[in-house]
Amino acid sequence: MASKDKKLEGAPKDYNKKVQRNSTFFRAMKNSLHGIWLILVRERNMRIHIMLGFFILVVGLHLGLNRADWLWVAVAVFTVISSEFLNTIIEAVVDLVVEKRYHPLAGLAKDVAAGGVLVAVSFEIILLIIVFQPYIWRHFGIVTNFSEIIHSFSK
Numbered sequence: 001m002a003s004k005d006k007k008l009e010g011a012p013k014d015y016n017k018k019v020q021r022n023s024t025f026f027r028a029m030k031n032s033l034h035g036i037w038l039i040l041v042r043e044r045n046m047r048i049h050i051m052l053g054f055f056i057l058v059v060g061l062h063l064g065l066n067r068a069d070w071l072w073v074a075v076a077v078f079t080v081i082s083s084e085f086l087n088t089i090i091e092a093v094v095d096l097v098v099e100k101r102y103h104p105l106a107g108l109a110k111d112v113a114a115g116g117v118l119v120a121v122s123f124e125i126i127l128l129i130i131v132f133q134p135y136i137w138r139h140f141g142i143v144t145n146f147s148e149i150i151h152s153f154s155k
């Protein structure tokens, strides 16, 4: 994430600024929404995860997933989104601490954080295959043993 945005690098005039605590609930909410806006604007991967989430929503509505399946889909999608938040936080903190200097621990922290996202995406793919495959087979009129077994679990 290094130096994508000059505004977030911090200018000398910023050093005199005072940090204001969130004095009201609405101010805290405004800052939280600003955080969501920042990650959407800055992180291409987050935009991809969100678009994929909407795509899964449309396909799920079209195939008529049941309530239990929607729960698993929500777990899968939000696990990935949460891991991307964590990845971005770690990248920002690492860049803040090391500034632009090379440090093996900075590389380790960033790579491990990115690895966490990869694990979350793998978890999402496995869950989505398990949830969607019986619906997709049945959508095309194919009934397999596996789809029946999976479907009997979700009844």
Ligand SMILES: Nc1ncnc2c1ncn2[C@@H]1O[C@H](COP(=O)(O)OP(=O)(O)OP(=O)(O)O)[C@@H](O)[C@H]1O
Residues within 6 Å of the ligand: 001, 002, 091, 098, 100, 101, 102, 103, 104, 106, 107, 108, 110, 111, 114
């Ligand atoms: N200060 C550093 N010291 C050592 N290695 C670093 C440092 N900063 C980044 N790296 C290494 O370079 C890689 C790319 O870092 P960079 O910050 O450009 O990417 P990123 O922010 O992880 O990418 P993206 O924003 O696309 O997720 C990291 O995964 C890490 O291996």
